[in-house]
Amino acid sequence: MQYWDVRILTASYARENVVIELYGRTREEKSIVIRYEGFRPYFYLVDPPKSILDDLKKDGNVLKLEDCTLFVDGEDKKCVKVAIKEPWTVPEYRNELGRDCRVLAADIPFAQRFIYDLDLNSCVRVFGERIEGDYTTDLVVRADKFEECEPFKPSLKILSFDLENSIKNGTIYTICCAIKFKEKRFIERLSGNERDIIQDFVKVVQKYDPDVITGYNIDGYDIPTIIERSKQCGIRNLPFGRDFTQLRNVGGRFWRLHGRIIADAWWNVKREVKPKQETLNYVAKILLGERKEDVDPTKIDEEWKKDRDKVISYCLKDAELALHILEKIAVLNKSMDLATVSKLPVDDVINGRTSTLIDSILIREADRNKIGVPQTKHVRKREKIIGGYVHTIEPGLYHWVCVLDFKSMYPSVIISNNICFTTISDKGKVVSPTGIRFLDKGERLGLLPQILERLMNDRENVKRKRAESKDDDEIRYYDGLQNAIKTLMNAFYGVFASSFYRFTNPEIGGSITAFARENIKNVIDELENEDLTVIYGDTDSVFFSSPYDNLNDTINFGKEKGERFSKGGIVLEFEKVLEPFFSHGKKKRYVGNVVWPKKEMLVRGYEIRRTDAFDLQSDALNMVFKEIMKCDLDKAVKVAREMTTDVANGKVPIEKLVISRSCKSYNFYKNPDTQANVQAARKREKMGYEFVPGMKVSWIVTDGKKSPQIVEPFISGKAFEHKPDYNYYARRIAMTLARITEVSNWDEKSLLAGVQQSTLFGKDRSRSKKKERIKKTDKKLTLEDFM
DNA sequence: TGCCCTCGGGG
């Protein structure tokens, strides 16, 4: 019998004959679809009444009823396994039977059920034979059996596309594609009749047969546009799938396709990079050092009329940029690692939720241990559990700050306290700070602690292999893998500690965070007992000043503390040194210069999203941060003041005051009259400029005192003929800066924080004097001081 | 402090 090693990319099923279809790429880098017949859906009923069983026995769609015992709600219970013919009828059964009986595991997608039951990994060796079939793939295989195989990462074929269409009437002008497979690259430029463009695009997808389709904001724009326009042109069918089926919209936001992964570059950049601005141009600049071509997309109709070739070239460039961005952030590579450790098709990792990852691990384990799999509870309002402990932070500038992190705090807590949905019990001897009881390990070892311990060991093993390896590729491989395991472990606590999930409840999540709070508070107490000033702490990290004012001694000091406070399975890791470190006394807001292990500026909680603000705001903030990081608080405050006065006096380039936002059609809004973007759009129209719903409009505030505020549209390249409300802008700037400088008078406490350290060891008097000075000059610095 | 509304990306 022939066999193929396959990396699974997507999993689905065909209704006809109920055939499971696994799409992927082989070790030889051929595209493949694996068909498997004979697998049928099933679920469980907990101790069903006889009447239900009688009905099921008479039901022609029911294939089999089988008695079994499952561990449910803390005890073994009599259950019945119900196998039925068609996966798409399961929801009906679930709802119907759910009225009189507890139903288990009836909400697991069919293809996943299959993967779990055959315990398939992300890569499998499939035995079977080649057959004919209506697919775009190189190979169509009828599978007989699966075996394990070494994971591998084949090259994937990626197609990136972009379209340009009329703002006025929506007509698609062009679709351009950039395709990449191994070292080969292709491009396609489609233009002409709209109907032809769309149909040619379908042919291009079928011809190149990509594993991955990408582009920038294709989920939210290009894909819906193509579907919408195809309807306008009377195209009935868009067979983009590897089985010639159509795109399916999931949850209003995402798209799925049989055999191909839709990986929107925008979403992935958002997730992986969190850029402060998300436009393609900005992201291309920061990631690739490239920019878009010189076409104004807000005037696409004129541009098209003027120079078609230029617009087509612009369109192709955008497709290429999206492709390069996706490659740059290496999401496919990382996703393959995460798919390997969570044993899932790559698609589920890229487009699925974290609970999908956890399900994959946990449901298999539950099945093996005859533990009932509850269904996801649909709760409207989610009951919030108390989160991590956040230590209060005194305002001030601190020096040589050591940051220590609890290594895998939540997993450690779960393991050491045997926290699990299988161990929660009134009879338990482990009592959480919230009073919830869990059986101890001797009585019943929890599933969750078991899995997490295994993952932790796996990660250590991979790390060891990485350390032993001499080969660069191998080192990279192991590094990706250990990172993926870390991500997976974090996903566990994410799901268990903070939200509803099929296997947990707020009591369990609340217990986990309560234990964690207890841990960190204990460490803070112990550190303080050693006369160390703990500056800050959040969930699993503590910040304290080193008594030394140089890097080497500080590093040794931090290491020593980390080692000493690691005990009982909880490890405190020395993570970084900050010099200096500043906070104005608000939790979760601070700035620091990381000087070890690598140099970078760390800003938390102060970031401004450019789209929500005008340029001057972030400019001002950055300038002030720069001074603070130079330890010149005087200068920082001075800069802040000057900036505000300049704005109040109108000494500022007008473009720095422009606020932009998109505007939908007016009647879309609840009360359009109060919205600045609507006001700007209306005035823009009155001035004789075009406004199309969805367009981005720019404006400047001319009277911020009125409610709603008065704004005037700003048209780039044209002189602004109104007077900006400089006081309004000065106030906004002051408000932004006051977030940092409104340290109520750099009070004694804030000074002490630094002074103590320096005088204690008789060093660095200059620095404390500098602080004294600030204390004298800035009694209280508030909004009024700026005005 | 907490709830409600809006937006981002794209043309």
Added chain:
DNA sequence: GTGTACGAGGGCA
């Protein structure tokens, strides 16, 4: 498709 879907920021009570 045996299914679930963001997250930050501003305004306002």
